[in-house]
Amino acid sequence: MPKRNLVFVLILISSLLSCDQLEEWLPxxxxxxxxxxxxxxxxxxxxxxxxxxxxxxxxxxxxxxxxxxxxxxxxxxxxxxxxxxxxxxxxxxxxxxxxxxxxxxxxxxxxxxxxxxxxxxxxxxxxxxxxxxxxxxxxxxxxxxxxxxxxxxxxxxxxxxxxxxxxxxxxxxTADNFNLSGAGYKIPVLPGSWEPTPPAFAAPVGPYLKNSRPFLVSSLTLNVRSIPYAFSEDKESNFYKSNKHVYDIGKSLTDEQKAIANWWADAGGAGVGIPAPYHFLSIITSILESKKLNLGEAAEMYARTGIALKDGPIVTFKGKYQYNLIRPVTYINKHIDPNWKSYLPTPPYPEYPSGLVSIFGPVMQVLKREYGDIPVTDNAYSWRGDAPREYASITKMVEEAAKSRVYAGIHYQFTQDISIGLGNQLGDNISKINLNTP
Structure with missing residues (x-):
């Protein structure tokens, strides 16, 4: 349209519309x-x-x-x-x-x-x-x-x-009631219940996190499914076999299994590890940059993944202290081998569900729902000189992150499998948030 005609059209529209109406009409x-x-x-x-x-x-x-x-x-x-x-x-x-x-x-x-x-x-x-x-x-x-x-x-x-x-x-x-303290919490003393783990035997972290205000109202009622295997000391039971699985892996870790456990540990002092949640955020930023998003699109995705970063821990720790499940190192030391040690230190809270997977999982599910199950390059440790890890899909990356905790000796395989599903469910809820007027 010639410029003079466009100007005429705009003048005509402005004469017909109020200022507020014109503001709504213009892009x-x-x-x-x-x-x-x-x-x-x-x-x-x-x-x-x-x-x-x-x-x-x-x-x-x-x-x-x-x-x-x-x-x-x-x-x-x-x-x-x-x-x-x-x-x-x-x-x-x-x-x-x-x-x-x-x-x-x-x-x-x-x-x-x-x-x-x-x-x-x-x-x-x-x-x-x-x-x-x-x-x-x-x-x-x-x-x-x-x-x-x-x-x-x-x-x-x-x-x-x-x-x-x-x-x-x-x-x-400031009013979200976020509380990681374990002050006043009484650890249940029952068969199969969590207890502080070696080497530090630290006090529990996060028993009241379930009371923190989530971002999504649906997170208030999102629950992890029941533990699939009852606690048992019987060597023929599924629970014993789950511990024996962790024990056997830990006794003969390969260099690659150690590398995977270390890659997803994100732990260590300044200049050694990578502060959480930067491993997640580096992956998110890399994907968003590859998609060449504009400012509005990128802001929306950082918001959605941010919602996962906050609600993931709330849902996870609600489950952890609901079930209070014993950690592998405690069970193995009591019933299999008193001298066995996990490859990485066990965090000071109950076993089930998995903190890493229940937080990382929904973040990645949000990206998967938006862009598909795309290949991913994880370059989170390039600053340390480590080569990137390549994954055929987001799903494969999440599966490796889950497996890393079994290699580390701090989670059962069934915990990781179920936690992936929990993460996907939360990620799906976040993806359903509507940010556009009808």
């Missing part, structure tokens, strides 16, 4: 036109910031915090996406979020940039002055880039909106 899909580099770069930076933390971040707390960060990223850009819904309409007890000024221009990348910088300082514990300087440097670098093509007024307005979202998300998070 508002700018996040779909902006690149997603800003969010990808922020997730990479935050990984590097916490690599050197000593002590390393608390795993479950860090997962929870990145859940909120993912939701906040989406809220910082969604008003610019035509027909999109705030997650406040979808998540459990989420308050209404700040809204941008009507009839004002925004640069949504600048909003995301400001929100991520603010949320990093609000949510990530133990930041040093040097860490905060790196966060400021990233924010300023992107603002300099934005100023090349956007007015200072628009950038300032966008920044203010992003920061208001960060504050609102953080304020909401």
């Amino acid at each position: 508002k899909d700018t996040p779909k036109q902006e690149p997603a580099d800003v969010v990808h770069d922020w997730y990479k930076l935050l990984a590097k910031v916490q690599f050197g933390a000593n002590p390393q971040p608390v795993v479950l707390l860090n997962n929870r915090n990145f859940g909120y960060i993912g939701v906040g990223v989406y809220e910082a850009v969604h008003p610019g996406i035509k027909g999109s819904l705030s997650l406040a309409t979808q998540l459990y007890q989420m308050p209404a979020m700040p809204t941008p000024e009507k009839h004002k221009e925004y640069l949504w990348g600048a909003s995301a940039n400001a929100a991520l910088a603010s949320m990093a300082k609000l949510f990530l514990a133990g930041l040093t002055d040097g860490d905060k300087a790196r966060i400021d440097s990233m924010e300023n670098a992107y603002n300099t880039t934005f100023k090349a093509n956007t007015s200072s007024e628009v950038i300032a307005r966008s920044q203010a909106f992003g920061r208001s979202i960060a504050d609102a998300i953080y304020n909401w998070s």
Whole structure:
């Protein structure tokens, strides 16, 4: 259409519509036109910031915090996406979020940039002055880039909106009753019940996590299925055989089995391991970058995977302390071999279901539902000089992650198999969240 005709059409429409009606008629899909580099770069930076933390971040707390960060990223850009819904309409007890000024221009990348910088300082514990300087440097670098093509007024307005979202998300998070303490918890003393494990025999972690507010109302009633085998000391029982399976594997681990166990352990001191959930996030970011998503699409996927990072532990630990199942090392030391040790230390909480699989599983199921069961390259440890691991599909990667815990000597195979199904169920629930108006 010639420019003069287009101008005439717009003038005619504006004369027929009110300002609010015109705003609804005109396209508002700018996040779909902006690149997603800003969010990808922020997730990479935050990984590097916490690599050197000593002590390393608390795993479950860090997962929870990145859940909120993912939701906040989406809220910082969604008003610019035509027909999109705030997650406040979808998540459990989420308050209404700040809204941008009507009839004002925004640069949504600048909003995301400001929100991520603010949320990093609000949510990530133990930041040093040097860490905060790196966060400021990233924010300023992107603002300099934005100023090349956007007015200072628009950038300032966008920044203010992003920061208001960060504050609102953080304020909401403070009332979620997230509690990892085991103070006051009485460990059941029954045949087959969990008890503290060697070498540290540490007190239980997370018995009250089940009371934390989830993101999805469906997570309140999502339960892990019953343990398939009754506890038994009988050598012919399935429960004994499940322990013997872990024992036999642990007695003759191959180099490849050790490598798999170590790859998915994500443990160790600063500069040795990789702080959770960065293994997950590095895979997510790699996949999203390969899909060349725009800002709006990437923000939505970080939100969905963030929901999995928070609700996964809540559902998992509800099951752990419901069933209070004995760990392999305890059973094996009592009934098979008193000198046997697991390849990796056993975490201080009950066996069933699996923490890794019930958190990693739903994250990957969200990606699988969106993009199919695609091949994956896991390059999480490239910074350490380790070669990437290649998988024919997301399913194969999740299966290896599950198997790694059996090689490590800390989970039964039936626990891992059932935990994959639990993760898929939660991931499916997250994928059903509708973020578009009818």
